[in-house]
Amino acid sequence: MAPTTETLTAERILEATEEVLRRHGPAKATVVDVARALGVSHGSVYRHFRTKTALREAVTKRWLDRTSERLAGIAAEDRDPEARLRDWLATLFEAKRHKAGGDPELFATYTALIDETGTVVGEHIADLTGQLTHIIEAGTAAGTFTAVDPSATAHAVFHATGRFHDPCYAREWQRDGIETELEAVVDLLVRGLRADNS
Template sequence: MLDRDTVLTATERVLRRHGPAKANVVDVARELGVSHAAVYRHFASKSDLREAVVRRWLGNARDELAEITRSAQPPADRLRSWLTALFEVKRAAVDEDSELFATFGLLAAESGSAPSEHVADLLAQLTGIITDGVSSGAFAAGDPEATARAVFDATAVFHHPAHATHWSRPGTEARLAAVCDLVLAGLRT
């Protein structure tokens, strides 16, 4: 039975094989052994299909990070774990399939609202951790939302795709640990 998830998985294979410039709905249908009309039953257009692929890809990282957000760790440990996991998820995506990572980057750049919604989700998770830290007395932050944005921006070199070529360099984990130490020192009461 053809469902959205099956179409998205096939679309990823087609994107990997043909790249974003050449991949189209007919190629996806051919990959699935169905007519292109069958694909259009699940996605109204090629751009809707691409947007859904980007959402699914970004959702994988978001969901893993949400687990950390809900953990029982103290806020400082949770924040360090969250920042480290964000880096590891992004680096693993590059290491596992750098061409597909680049393809997703191109699709995200032409995507509608998926990337900005993804960042909003991540900022909400960070805000939750920082709010918990303020509530427990572990962090001093006047505005947890603004502080979350500052932490996100300060660590961008470890999660923004523009910096992906640096993630596998020796010492990157140590640099991230040093930035986490600095951020946590700044947040402590």
């Protein structure tokens, strides 16, 4: 094992873990493989992540957070709530589709890891529905949307569009016409949300 000259950080460990997962898959990737890729002892990795499970949860959270952070910018914008809602849902779909199609091995790995990491996925969904709630609240305050309970409405919108972001539908995301199908669903949802019902 060659000594490393860079300071070992949690971020470096997570980057190396992602590469190891891409090469070996979740069933075969070990903390020793991660340590070897970094040129350190596995004990050095354990000083940052106490267990293999903690490391896998952290790398899964990092992967999911990339999508959340991208969407948070749209949710926080100060512009027409309907346009924001449309952009947010389209961006969510595109981010998920890109992950599935752009790096299928890593997508399959993360899909397997998600089944192992209970709280990470729940936190991710809570973050996303919180962003949607913010957009719907802004639309309600502006008189664009009618929503008695913006949080419940956000959850309904999230679940109604699940086919375009839930990994179990990933095989459908490359089909011709899938964008048109998403637009039709979003049009229907927006019409239902509009205060004037037009």
